Amino acid sequence: MDFEISPVAMGLGELFEAHGFELALVGGPVRDLLLQRPAHDLDFCTSARPEEFEPLLKKWGDGFWDMGRKFGTLGVLKRMPDGREYSVEITTYRSDVYEPDSRKPEVSYGDSLEGDLSRRDFTVNAMAIRVPSLEFVDPFDGRRDLERKILRTPVSPEQSFDDDPLRMMRAVRFVAQLGFRIGLDTAEALYDMAERIEIVSAERVRDELCKLLLSEHPREGLEALVDSGLSDYIFPEFPALELEIDEHHRHKDVYEHTLQVLDRAIALETDDEGPVPGPDLTLRLAAIMHDIGKPKTRKFEDNGKVTFMHHDVVGAKMTRKRMKALHFDHTMIADVSDLVEMHLRFHGYVDERWSDAAVRRYVKDSGHLYHRLNRLTRADATTQNKAKEQMFARAMDDLEERVIELKKKEDFEAIRPDVNGDQIMEILGLQPGPYVGKAYKHMLDFRLDNGPVEYDVAVEELKRWWKQQDK
Known part of the structure; x- marks a missing residue:
């Protein structure tokens, strides 16, 4: 299979191979490559541990960061001769698992590319291209799912969502981002396990919701959020818009109206x-x-x-x-x-x-x-x-x-009042206090109602207002 791989990926692959390490382009960049979408953020996984490939990255790249070190991830910026910049993140083969009541995943290192791919969220993100050999690795038939525009998990959805409940939010986000549908078994597990989203930190849920809203198909993503039951836990006010008329009937006037408003607002951007x-x-x-x-x-x-x-x-x-x-x-x-x-x-x-x-x-x-x-x-x-x-x-x-x-x-x-706070205190003989604020607000309202006026007119209005106050 022929791939138009970035020179950045090929160069990095050759560097790792020369030092005896495996390296593969994985996840979103592979998916986007097959969808012929541009990608300047490149994700890799490797057999090397962070302490082994850190010196390679520092020497090879034009900028280094290690905020993801505790997850086995190091990052680097690479500038190409033509001026293009690539953000590169490399992660040791790993497995993310939530403890039953944990809000953050525990990370353990794996020992193979196939094992790493099995722990990813969806089959369309569980594909890889080894570099520099360009071997395409697709153990869970992700390319076929990509062609069918369907979201499935590499392992059983129950195990996948139990390992990382945030994947449920990622499912509805990909509906919005890619225009895909959620596979039946995956959708059923998502609905049955929706309550588990509550153990995920609010920040991570918020970030997925924002990505959903900023995607190409946010309406479809929101509908999936409601249909899955996730919205009942993270944004219950939204499904509540499906107002009940009586015990036998429902209407979606406000809910459907809100989705229409979203569509129309986007069109006005x-x-x-x-x-x-x-x-x-x-x-x-x-x-x-x-x-x-x-x-x-x-x-x-x-x-x-x-x-x-x-x-x-x-x-x-x-x-x-x-x-x-x-x-x-x-x-x-x-x-x-x-x-x-x-x-x-x-x-x-x-x-x-x-x-x-x-x-x-x-x-x-x-x-x-x-x-x-x-x-x-x-x-x-x-x-x-x-x-x-x-x-x-x-x-x-x-x-x-x-x-x-x-x-x-x-x-x-x-726009400001025609008399300022100091002038108000001087004219009315006041010390700083609540009456000064009230007078300022009145004079601002007067300015908005009448437009700019001469100073004498503003003073006359201020004194008129002051006489009417219950002091």
């Missing part, structure tokens, strides 16, 4: 030159979170109408809680929950065109999330009524055009 370059994790997280407050706020009115009052505010709180549980960073949590809380903000504009003051306030309040918020809002308009859809789109177009015109006159990001 821009290229690298635009305001929301895709794939954008913040926007995609907001899309799947924006309605999670609906199940808790659903109410059946006497006239048969269903309402979800304040689901935006409730949903924002639920978003913060879930993202904290998954150990997202504070900035991402704040941005996504703010988008969820503001996602209904624009709707009033469709019925009544806002004043310039209201437009300023919208832009000021949304801040750096302005472009994402507009895209989330557009994506959320999934009505089947074409006339209503067109009216909504025209209203959003109008708002965005007005913002452009207003920004030509003033810098929204730099």
Whole structure:
């Protein structure tokens, strides 16, 4: 079998062979090679122990790292004469096994390439190419599964998922990333063992969820996450969107709507030159979170109408809680929950065109999330009524055009009250304290409502407000 192997892989193979060690390209790079996908991150496994091949890498590469040393992995950066850079990681033949209650795998070294491949997650990742001989090694028929676009485990799925429960998350991630389906036996084991995902650290689960969302087919990945039962343990708010009508019927209006919003939001992402370059994790997280407050706020009115009052505010709180549980960073949590809380903000504009003051306030309040918020809002308009859809789109177009015109006159990001905190204290004879903050907020609101005014006008408004306070 002929392979177009990178000179980096061949050179490294020759180096290891010269020192009596086996080396093979494994996993994702082999899979991607067969799929004719580019790969600049190369993974290898070897018969050598880290202490044996470390000096070889340090001499051969252009940069070295050993963060994975405890797992038998060392890494190196290799720069080629044509300017291309390759990230290379090499791991001693190994076996990863979870103890029943452990959150991290225990690592033990193996003694053969075939044994190493048997411990990998799926057959499509359990293929190897020995270098420099270019022998193709496929003991579990991974190439056939690759052609069929199916995910199977090299050993029994029960053993595989018991050894490393994170493989269950990787299964649904590969559905999103590669557009594959999960084999029947593997899917059944995944469903039966889904609860075991709870022993995996939140950070590892979060990373797989993010990779899923940033993949080419995130909708399919999310559907697999729900169908497998994994979502019940890591993101229960999502399957909860399949709202029950009564004991005999179910509908998926909110669930299906949310998946549509995700698709539409992705379509609104821009290229690298635009305001929301895709794939954008913040926007995609907001899309799947924006309605999670609906199940808790659903109410059946006497006239048969269903309402979800304040689901935006409730949903924002639920978003913060879930993202904290998954150990997202504070900035991402704040941005996504703010988008969820503001996602209904624009709707009033469709019925009544806002004043310039209201437009300023919208832009000021949304801040750096302005472009994402507009895209989330557009994506959320999934009505089947074409006339209503067109009216909504025209209203959003109008708002965005007005913002452009207003920004030509003033810098929204730099909007401040016409009197600052020191001036407020001097004018009102105050010492630092809560009244200064309240006065500042009032004057900021006045600035947003009226635009920039002369200093004397601002002082007059400040004094008027102060007289009305219950001091």
